[in-house]
Amino acid sequence: MTRPAPPSPTEHDTKLRILNASVELFSRSGYRGASIAAICEQAQVNVAAVNYHFHSKLELYIQVWRVALERETASNPPDGGVSEDAPAQDRLEGRVRALIRRFVRLNAPSELAMLIIHELASPTDPAIDEVRLKAVQPPHAAMRAIVREMLGDSATEQEVLLTTMGIFIPVVGLGLQQQSVYRRDRQSVDQGDSAYSKLPGAVLRDAIEQDGGYEALVDHITTTTLAGIEAVCRKIRSRGGP
Numbered sequence: 001m002t003r004p005a006p007p008s009p010t011e012h013d014t015k016l017r018i019l020n021a022s023v024e025l026f027s028r029s030g031y032r033g034a035s036i037a038a039i040c041e042q043a044q045v046n047v048a049a050v051n052y053h054f055h056s057k058l059e060l061y062i063q064v065w066r067v068a069l070e071r072e073t074a075s076n077p078p079d080g081g082v083s084e085d086a087p088a089q090d091r092l093e094g095r096v097r098a099l100i101r102r103f104v105r106l107n108a109p110s111e112l113a114m115l116i117i118h119e120l121a122s123p124t125d126p127a128i129d130e131v132r133l134k135a136v137q138p139p140h141a142a143m144r145a146i147v148r149e150m151l152g153d154s155a156t157e158q159e160v161l162l163t164t165m166g167i168f169i170p171v172v173g174l175g176l177q178q179q180s181v182y183r184r185d186r187q188s189v190d191q192g193d194s195a196y197s198k199l200p201g202a203v204l205r206d207a208i209e210q211d212g213g214y215e216a217l218v219d220h221i222t223t224t225t226l227a228g229i230e231a232v233c234r235k236i237r238s239r240g241g242p
Helices: 009-033 036-043 047-054 057-075 088-103 111-121 126-151 157-186 200-208 213-238
Strands: none
Touching: 009 036, 009 047, 009 057, 009 111, 036 047, 036 057, 047 057, 057 111, 057 126, 088 111, 088 126, 088 157, 088 213, 111 126, 111 157, 126 157, 126 213, 157 200, 157 213, 200 213
């Protein structure tokens, strides 16, 4: 059986340019907001090249999710670089820090975080569910397992779930606020606008841009997360749990 010839360097470069442009535009504008025409313009290719390498906009979008997940995992491991043998509190802190670094950054959420936020606001096609689950489910399951370990065997499944979601939801909310500011900045909104400068997202951006502001945010969320878990532990002990 004759094997197909490997892609030429030129074809590989073309595919990479399409992917890089697509990651940027899909993460910025979402699936519906990013057009193939805009991707072609940024990648300096024609529509035929996109169809040849990816067949459809949806298939290109799925590949963008995979690329964004690979980049995020390489640059910001979901465990925060903390060993699996470390105490539960250290592992939790590592994952909280990694989660914050994904959704709340000095300029904008990560590409993967932006894709997740767009999907939360406006879900696209069920065909992307598999790759979307690979991005979202493992970090949630790992965090939930640590929360279960910290709360103890007497914790109910509801307490474990609600405590875990109590970690994710505020961080994703901060990312949403930051994304709104990022999008306004991309539209060249006058930064002197007093109403705009008072929006929560703009206030957050200004706060984390200060010296030590970003680490202060990370430390604050980590501290409140641990305090919340301890409060749930006290509740469990009050009803006779260990």
